[in-house]
Amino acid sequence: xxxxxxxxxxxxxxxxxxxxxxxxxxxxxxxxxxxxxxxxxxxxxxxxxxxxxxxxxxxxxxxxxxxxxxxxxxxxxxxxxxxxxxxxxxxxxxxxxx
Amino acid sequence: xxxxxxxxxxxxxxxxxxxxxxxxxxxxxxxxxxxxxxxxxxxxxxxxxxxxxxxxxxxxxxxxxxxxxxxxxxxxxxxxxxxxxxxxxxxxxxxxxxxxxxxxxxxxxxxxxxxxxxxxxxxxxxxxxxxxxxxxxxxxxxxxxxxxxxxxxxxxxxxxxxxxxxxxxxxxxx
Numbered sequence: 001x002x003x004x005x006x007x008x009x010x011x012x013x014x015x016x017x018x019x020x021x022x023x024x025x026x027x028x029x030x031x032x033x034x035x036x037x038x039x040x041x042x043x044x045x046x047x048x049x050x051x052x053x054x055x056x057x058x059x060x061x062x063x064x065x066x067x068x069x070x071x072x073x074x075x076x077x078x079x080x081x082x083x084x085x086x087x088x089x090x091x092x093x094x095x096x097x098x
Numbered sequence: 099x100x101x102x103x104x105x106x107x108x109x110x111x112x113x114x115x116x117x118x119x120x121x122x123x124x125x126x127x128x129x130x131x132x133x134x135x136x137x138x139x140x141x142x143x144x145x146x147x148x149x150x151x152x153x154x155x156x157x158x159x160x161x162x163x164x165x166x167x168x169x170x171x172x173x174x175x176x177x178x179x180x181x182x183x184x185x186x187x188x189x190x191x192x193x194x195x196x197x198x199x200x201x202x203x204x205x206x207x208x209x210x211x212x213x214x215x216x217x218x219x220x221x222x223x224x225x226x227x228x229x230x231x232x233x234x235x236x237x238x239x240x241x242x243x244x245x246x247x248x249x250x251x252x253x254x255x256x257x258x259x260x261x262x263x264x265x266x267x268x269x270x271x272x
Contacts, residue, residue: 010211012146012183012184012185013146013183013184013185014182014183014184014185062229063229063233065213067212067213067214069212070201070212070213070214072213072214072219088212090212090213092144092213093182094223094229094230095182095183095229095230095233096144096183096187097144097213097215097219097223
């Protein structure tokens with residue numbers, strides 16, 4: 001039996017327009033999962049949001065910052081960053097960091 | 099103290115000593131940072147709120163800034179339309195080596211969103227080709243010539259600011 005983990009995804013207002021203004025989304029994932037799985041999960045619930053976060057080549061758009069527990073995932077393992085129970089992911093327009 | 103000048107887009111929370119006595123809040127462990135140290139270590143916690151929420155938070159944060167437990171902060175007076183964020187942003191500045199102490203204070207004041215940004219990241223986005231500078235140029239509807247001038251000015255300003263990596267960092271004009 002594989003453990004289920006719960007990840008909280010928080011979206012900035014500009015991105016929550018694509019989730020019916022839902023700014024906090026609880027993602028339940030099974031097994032060893034990474035950030036890419038979280039975004040896939042998000043897209044399965046809110047089709048099209050993946051394209052707001054990732055470029056065609058599945059890299060994070062330059063205009064978007066994704067944080068795992070406070071750290072920009074560009075300084076971690078990017079989309080390969082492993083998720084664990086209770087992680088908090090913030091997704092914001094990079095402009096907010098200016 | 100809270101510096102709230104209507105002509106400025108930002109409201110600042112700065113130590114009184116910084117405003118009146120030449121104290122430089124860009125420091126760590128009692129020592130002002132050099133340009134090199136600034137690019138390597140200085141950054142900010144970033145989070146969102148509406149103007150009223152951030153005004154309220156600023157008042158709670160101000161005593162910690164005066165005690166120098168939080169170096170400085172600034173926030174948008176109104177939502178900046180160019181970037182389509184739909185919210186005001188607050189930046190709380192500190193050295194990366196003290197960020198957890200600062201975060202503990204912010205959390206005690208009710209801040210929930212935890213996002214760390216190095217200043218170097220921000221500066222790179224305001225250099226030619228950077229996402230923010232290019233978006234700003236589009237937002238201002240600059241002519242191609244004016245856009246090139248803006249890019250050149252940004253590059254020159256950056257180079258001048260950091261030409262001596264061992265000099266004390268003196269801050270960014272806002």
